[in-house]
Amino acid sequence: MNCYQKEDLIKMVEDAKQLTQKGKVADYIPALGEADPSTLAVAIYSGERECIYAGNIDEVFTLQSISKVLTLALALMDRGADYVFQRVGMEPTGDPFNSISKLESSVPSKPLNPMINAGALAVTDMLVGNTIEDKLERLLNFIRQLxxxxxxxxxxxxxxxxxxxxxxxxxxxxxxxxxxIVESNVEQLINLYTKHCAIEMNCNDLAKLGFVIGNEGRDPNSDQNIIPLEIARIVKTFMVTCGMYNASGEFAIKVGIPAKSGVSGGILGSVPHGVGIGIYGPALDDKGNSIGGLRLLELIAKQSNLSIF
Structure with missing residues (x-):
């Protein structure tokens, strides 16, 4: 999708924005409940100097569950795949992101994947650092680089x-x-987890981050591999199979790109060897995904034939 198609992007945002009135912001987290549910914005980055965009892309929002993608990448870089996947599984759950039921019934009792809350908490526990502040600063520096x-x-x-x-x-x-499965003091772990879920950025930042993940972990400006190739591949695979909560299968059919949503209304898209997409639309559907954002991604993917399938 090139700059001359910006008018098409604006029209798609206007189309998808009509659905926002059917959604609801995540008011069970009081600070997120203050968001304007009619907001919808998107940025698309293809490795050039600037993103193309539509909507209010200057508005910042917290990553929420999108940060699970980044903690997974950093934990894999810190610990290696064998260590991580001894403690967290690789399978979709079909259950809500905050469910405890599969933990109780699984043998061994480890989270089924890193994209549900239990798995992300276990992954957060694996980050290297002497203190919460050390771990958070390492993660922030990683994201700043991306x-x-x-x-x-x-x-x-x-x-x-x-x-x-x-x-x-x-x-x-x-x-x-x-x-x-976890070893840290629980309050300290929750402290770190809630802080990395509250990392904030705008759609431009999210699109650039998505591009690097899709581009095999390589930054187009420095030509540096920020994320090792194999880890970028693992992360993209989890985004396809588990990234949109328990709507991931339907999303794969309708849109077909690696993506991760958060209950703030953000959606990260990473098209392999293609574009990075950052979307913000805080009105959510009943599964916790941005209702306008999902529609917008579907329109973008169809127009530009972005599905990986």
Whole structure:
């Protein structure tokens, strides 16, 4: 999709925006409940100097579950695949992202994949660093490198709001700690987890990040492999199989690109050897995905034939 198609992109945003009135913001996290549900924006990055965009792309939003992609990549770089996947599985669940039921019924009692909350908490526990601050700063520097934006940080108000409402995630941690999947102090782990979920950026940043993942981990400007090729491949595979919560199968059929959503309304798209896509639309469907963002991605993928299948 090239610059001369920006008018088409604006029309697609206008089309998809009509669905936002059917969605609902994630008000179970109080700080996220303040978002304007009518907002919808997109940026598309193809490795050139600038993104093309439509909507208010200057609006920043927190990554929420999109950060699971980045913690997985960093944990794999820190620990290696054998270590990570001894503690976290590789299979889709078909259950809500915050479900505890599969932990109780699985043998051994490890999360089925890194994209559900239990798996992401276990992965967060694997990050290397002496303190929470060390681990968070390493993750932030990793994300700054991927986006080319040295100003990226986390939103302390959102992080605190999530920390105060994280009782279900605490339950997941205590269960996994009982079974030897996590080792950290639970409150410290929740502290780090809620802070990395509250890392914020705009659609431009998200699109550039998505491009590097799709581009086998290579930054188009420096030609440096920020993420090793095999790890980028693993991450993209999880985005296809588990990235859109328990709507991932339907999304693969309708859109067919590696993607990851978050309950803030963000969606990260990584088209292999193609483009990075960053979307923000805080009105969610009943599965926790941006309702306007899903429609927008479907329109973009069909027009530009982006499906990998």
């Amino acid at each position: 986006t080319g934006n040295d100003r990226i940080t986390y939103n302390p108000v959102v992080a605190q709001s999530e920390f105060e409402t994280a009782d279900l995630n605490r339950s997941l941690c205590y269960f996994m700690r009982q079974h030897g």
